[in-house]
Amino acid sequence: METELDLGINGYARFELFGKTFFLTNTHIAIIIVVAVITVLAVLANRVIRKADPSKAPGKVLNVIELVVDAIDGITKSNMGEKHFRGFCNYIGTLMIFLVISNTIGIFGLRPPTADYGITFGLAIITFFLIHINGFRYQKMKHVTDLFDPWPLTPINVIGELATPVSMSLRLFGNILSGTIIMALIYGLLPKFMLLFWPGVLHIYFDLFSGAIQAFVFSMLTMVFIAKNFDD
Amino acid sequence: MSEFNKFFVEGLACLGAGIGMIAGMGPGIGQGYAAGQGCAAVGRNPGARGSVMTTMLLGQAVAETTGLYSLVVAIILIFANPYTK
Numbered sequence: 675m676e677t678e679l680d681l682g683i684n685g686y687a688r689f690e691l692f693g694k695t696f697f698l699t700n701t702h703i704a705i706i707i708v709v710a711v712i713t714v715l716a717v718l719a720n721r722v723i724r725k726a727d728p729s730k731a732p733g734k735v736l737n738v739i740e741l742v743v744d745a746i747d748g749i750t751k752s753n754m755g756e757k758h759f760r761g762f763c764n765y766i767g768t769l770m771i772f773l774v775i776s777n778t779i780g781i782f783g784l785r786p787p788t789a790d791y792g793i794t795f796g797l798a799i800i801t802f803f804l805i806h807i808n809g810f811r812y813q814k815m816k817h818v819t820d821l822f823d824p825w826p827l828t829p830i831n832v833i834g835e836l837a838t839p840v841s842m843s844l845r846l847f848g849n850i851l852s853g854t855i856i857m858a859l860i861y862g863l864l865p866k867f868m869l870l871f872w873p874g875v876l877h878i879y880f881d882l883f884s885g886a887i888q889a890f891v892f893s894m895l896t897m898v899f900i901a902k903n904f905d906d
Numbered sequence: 907m908s909e910f911n912k913f914f915v916e917g918l919a920c921l922g923a924g925i926g927m928i929a930g931m932g933p934g935i936g937q938g939y940a941a942g943q944g945c946a947a948v949g950r951n952p953g954a955r956g957s958v959m960t961t962m963l964l965g966q967a968v969a970e971t972t973g974l975y976s977l978v979v980a981i982i983l984i985f986a987n988p989y990t991k
Contacts, residue, residue: 841971848974851981891967894960 683790705787708776746770753897758904762897765804769797770893777850777885780857781877786885789854794847798839801896805838809903817903842895849888853880915989923983929976936969 685697722735732740750763773788780786787793809817821831857880860873944962948955982988 844978845967845971845974848977849970852974852977855981887963887967891964894964895968898964 683785699790700785701787701790701793704779704784705776705793707784708772708779708787711775712771742771743767749894750897753894754901755904758901762900766893766897769896770889773797773846773889773892774886777889778881780850780854780881780885785854786850786881788846788888789850791843791847794843795839797846797892798843801842801899802839804896805899805903808900812903812905838899842892846888846892849884853884856880912990916987919983919987919989923980926976926980926983930973933970933973937966940966940969 683699683701685699686703687698689696689698718735719739722733722739726732726736746767747759747763750759750766753759754762776787776793778786806817813820821835822828823831857873857876860876861869940962944958947958951958
């Protein structure tokens with residue numbers, strides 16, 4: 675393989691810690707950039723909200739912030755119900771903003787952090803714990819006895835519960851990774867004069883459209899799985 | 907002999923990755939069917955466009971999972987093949 679294909683995760687700096695070797699990879703760099711972007715946006719939004727005058731019509735930036743918050747609140751309310759959504763809309767909003775920015779960062783030439791299985795599996799583990807903590811909170815012991823409901827199917831029920839985080843994380847990882855691989859194949863294998871304008875169309879599909887859809891689907895599935903445990 | 911075996915295993919792994927991606931057919935059929943039914947639902951009831959779209963996208967994303975499993979298997983076979991180590 676003598677071509678300039680760049681598919682994988684590259685380590686830029688290595689250091690030893692507790693007898694193990696760690697690498698500073700391009701996933702870490704991309705995720706630091708994502709966190710910095712989100713922090714700057716949050717500080718700006720906070721300043722705008724503080725200076726806002728409730729007696730006047732909202733300005734341009736404040737209008738956009740209200741639009742985003744309203745959309746996230748509306749989606750959470752329609753999926754989790756009027757009674758419970760207040761406790762979850764903060765987490766769902768954080769998840770959605772993080773996933774949208776980190777999935778679409780590929781358009782700036784970085785490798786999306788969600789094309790690394792560690793990130794998506796971590797997010798899916800958070801969802802797994804949220805599902806079961808809320809299951810115990812709202813259904814008490816019925817959450818455990820549901821596993822033995824038709825008793826011959828107990829192993830299948832247990833595997834089904836354990837497969838939820840695996841399938842959620844693989845879905846996000848596979849979608850983003852497939853876009854990254856196709857873009858790397860096109861940039862690495864085609865001759866230079868064939869790369870003038872049309873890869874932009876592919877960037878719009880694989881980075882913007884697919885990334886936004888997958889961010890939406892991941893947070894939607896999180897909401898649906900948590901809301902399944904509410905008693906009413 | 908060992909070198910021949912290494913190339914043989916690598917070539918067969920690439921073939922296996924290609925054959926495994928035939929699994930992409932299933933999600934394609936399923937997603938197309940879901941999109942067609944979504945079009946029919948919007949045609950029957952244009953007011954429910956937003957919720958039909960949301961449900962359709964969610965169902966399509968879930969139907970895509972099996973195709974993505976085969977993609978992960980193919981990527982492992984090509985780039986992280988456990989048999990050529």
